Amino acid sequence: MKFLDPAAGLLVLALRLLWIPVRAVPADWIAVIALFWIARSLAREDSKARDWILAGTGLWLTGIYAWSQGPSTWTALAQF
Amino acid sequence: MIIFGVVGLVLSAAFGAAASSALRRTIAPDAPLELSFLIELLFFTALQMLLVLGTGLAGLLAPLPLTLISAFGLGALAFFRVLPPRPSWRLSRPDTPRGWVLAGLTAALAVSLVVKVLVLSPYWGDALYYHLPNVAEWVRHRRLVYGFMSDVRIWFPMGFELVETWWVVFLGRDTLIEAGGVQMLLLAAVSVRVLARAHDLDAPLAGVVFAFTPALILHATSCGNDLASGALVLAAYALVSTRMPRALQVFPLLLGAGIKPTAIFAATGVLVYSLRTGAAGRLDRRLAAVLLSAGLVLGGFWYARNAVLKGHPLYPVYGSQSVAGLRADPLENFDTLRRTLEELPRRMLDRFPFSVHAPDATSWGWFVLPWGVALALIAVRSDPRFRGLAVAFTVGWFTTIALSPMNQLNLRFAVWFPAIFALAAGRKPGRLVVAAAVAASLLNFVATLAPLERTARDRFLLPDTFPRGEPIACLFSEDMPSYLYYNGDFSRRLVYPASREELKASGVRFALVWDAPAWAPEAHQWKRVTGRLYEVP
Numbered sequence: 001m002k003f004l005d006p007a008a009g010l011l012v013l014a015l016r017l018l019w020i021p022v023r024a025v026p027a028d029w030i031a032v033i034a035l036f037w038i039a040r041s042l043a044r045e046d047s048k049a050r051d052w053i054l055a056g057t058g059l060w061l062t063g064i065y066a067w068s069q070g071p072s073t074w075t076a077l078a079q080f
Numbered sequence: 081m082i083i084f085g086v087v088g089l090v091l092s093a094a095f096g097a098a099a100s101s102a103l104r105r106t107i108a109p110d111a112p113l114e115l116s117f118l119i120e121l122l123f124f125t126a127l128q129m130l131l132v133l134g135t136g137l138a139g140l141l142a143p144l145p146l147t148l149i150s151a152f153g154l155g156a157l158a159f160f161r162v163l164p165p166r167p168s169w170r171l172s173r174p175d176t177p178r179g180w181v182l183a184g185l186t187a188a189l190a191v192s193l194v195v196k197v198l199v200l201s202p203y204w205g206d207a208l209y210y211h212l213p214n215v216a217e218w219v220r221h222r223r224l225v226y227g228f229m230s231d232v233r234i235w236f237p238m239g240f241e242l243v244e245t246w247w248v249v250f251l252g253r254d255t256l257i258e259a260g261g262v263q264m265l266l267l268a269a270v271s272v273r274v275l276a277r278a279h280d281l282d283a284p285l286a287g288v289v290f291a292f293t294p295a296l297i298l299h300a301t302s303c304g305n306d307l308a309s310g311a312l313v314l315a316a317y318a319l320v321s322t323r324m325p326r327a328l329q330v331f332p333l334l335l336g337a338g339i340k341p342t343a344i345f346a347a348t349g350v351l352v353y354s355l356r357t358g359a360a361g362r363l364d365r366r367l368a369a370v371l372l373s374a375g376l377v378l379g380g381f382w383y384a385r386n387a388v389l390k391g392h393p394l395y396p397v398y399g400s401q402s403v404a405g406l407r408a409d410p411l412e413n414f415d416t417l418r419r420t421l422e423e424l425p426r427r428m429l430d431r432f433p434f435s436v437h438a439p440d441a442t443s444w445g446w447f448v449l450p451w452g453v454a455l456a457l458i459a460v461r462s463d464p465r466f467r468g469l470a471v472a473f474t475v476g477w478f479t480t481i482a483l484s485p486m487n488q489l490n491l492r493f494a495v496w497f498p499a500i501f502a503l504a505a506g507r508k509p510g511r512l513v514v515a516a517a518v519a520a521s522l523l524n525f526v527a528t529l530a531p532l533e534r535t536a537r538d539r540f541l542l543p544d545t546f547p548r549g550e551p552i553a554c555l556f557s558e559d560m561p562s563y564l565y566y567n568g569d570f571s572r573r574l575v576y577p578a579s580r581e582e583l584k585a586s587g588v589r590f591a592l593v594w595d596a597p598a599w600a601p602e603a604h605q606w607k608r609v610t611g612r613l614y615e616v617p
Contacts, residue, residue, distance in 0.1 A: 068429040
């Protein structure tokens with residue numbers, strides 16, 4: 001059971017790599033979520049590390065989202 | 081006249097609020113604050129619909145009869161001593177800095193929505209084409225009228241248009257028409273708060289995160305019915321989570337069925353959730369019968385009408401008179417689900433400005449993908465009750481998508497779904513999650529302050545020099561945004577001729593020719609006045 005969680009993340013990552021090249025992983029939100037899940041599963045429960053992993057993932061995904069949605073939001077902001 | 085209209089609107093609102101409160105106190109006397117408000121808002125919505133449906137069928141859909149009925153209703157409540165002693169819900173003062181921030185966000189959203197209601201005129205495509213023309217024709221004729229134009233989509237269920245009509249009929253103008261959508265956003269957000277509390281989650285945070293979803297903010301003032309349908313689905317989830325009586329749990333789904341069939345599709349998820357949640361509260365049989373009867377009338381009216389007038393309850397999608405472009409094949413439609421799931425990873429990046437239609441995007445905003453997905457995964461893994469809710473949401477979402485065509489535009493049919501990510505945010509949120517939620521909500525807020533589609537209507541408007549009262553014939557082969565031409569006070573008569581003879585008989589001198597109908601293929605050769613406006617020869 002202990003390795004079931006990281007195995008699930010690995011499976012998702014492996015399947016995702018069938019669709020995208022390895023170099024696209026940092027910009028692919030599904031791959032990032034899979035990596036997050038693997039890292040979080042390997043960290044100790046209720047540890048600070050888990051908080052940092054969530055924070056890092058959230059900020060990374062915010063960057064990915066900002067890359068695509070940011071210009072539109074910025075245009076809306078600039079109107080005011 | 082305006083003052084009389086305002087008095088009528090206030091009286092009718094007071095009657096609705098008092099009657100809803102009385103009914104809620106009978107059915108759920110011990111319900112906590114938020115749940116009480118949810119149930120009362122649900123009953124208030126049903127009463128609005130019943131009032132307009134009843135007077136619309138009786139040919140009394142006008143300010144005076146509605147005001148008199150409301151005044152009589154208030155008098156009856158006072159006579160039977162069931163008027164609420166004071167408003168049964170009050171705002172509580174936040175006691176933490178975080179509470180103040182969330183309250184500030186809520187206030188900002190509320191103010192912005194009120195301003196939008198007052199400033200914006202209906203602008204969104206489907207609303208202008210086949211939703212709101214119903215409202216305009218009902219108000220003009222002072223009764224419900226059907227099949228007045230050749231766009232068959234006016235035969236879809238029009239439950240939400242009953243609510244919109246309530247907001248406009250007293251004033252005789254459409255100034256407050258978007259308030260119906262804001263009412264539905266309130267219902268949706270309160271439902272999420274009740275659901276969050278039942279799952280021991282942070283209700284204020286979940287409510288704010290959900291209400292600030294761009295798709296929700298934009299739908300609130302779009303005059304479309306997807307938010308109304310979604311709000312009622314969420315209300316059903318909330319009533320199941322609090323183990324309210326079954327008749328009350330089913331009630332919002334019946335109302336939803338009268339707004340859009342997507343509520344029926346989503347009910348599969350509510351059913352799954354109710355099976356997990358277990359025993360429900362008990363309710364007096366007579367009260368349950370009253371609730372179910374009212375729900376069946378409001379939900380089933382449109383299907384019964386279509387069965388009688390068009391030969392099939394699900395016209396124009398099914399039946400011998402169904403229309404090719406709308407005909408649905410449930411098996412074929414399951415391919416829609418596959419394609420939607422394939423496209424979802426790209427759509428979630430929201431590469432375009434947030435919009436109501438959200439073509440090839442989600443308009444789920446700055447919280448769902450960056451934080452909501454990860455938080456939902458954590459909640460599903462570590463909280464069995466949340467897992468049950470997530471499974472139910474997924475079942476309902478899959479069913480809705482599978483049974484809804486147009487996979488590029490179909491996420492709006494389940495606009496309630498992002499609630500699961502907002503609820504995940506409310507599970508033991510640390511300072512980081514709260515900060516991220518507030519920042520994301522602010523970005524969503526500014527990105528939707530000026531709805532993208534609001535100016536699309538401008539290119540269709542008639543010049544100011546054209547007489548406001550001049551009747552117009554609408555000529556089209558498929559559809560046209562005819563609501564734009566009724567004027568804000570519904571003062572212009574529009575006719576929708578289906579033949580040259582009908583056009584002649586109407587006596588109308590001007591025609592808006594969208595795409596020339598088969599019976600007048602030369603319409604574009606008529607003497608042009610301006611744009612698409614022609615003189616009828």
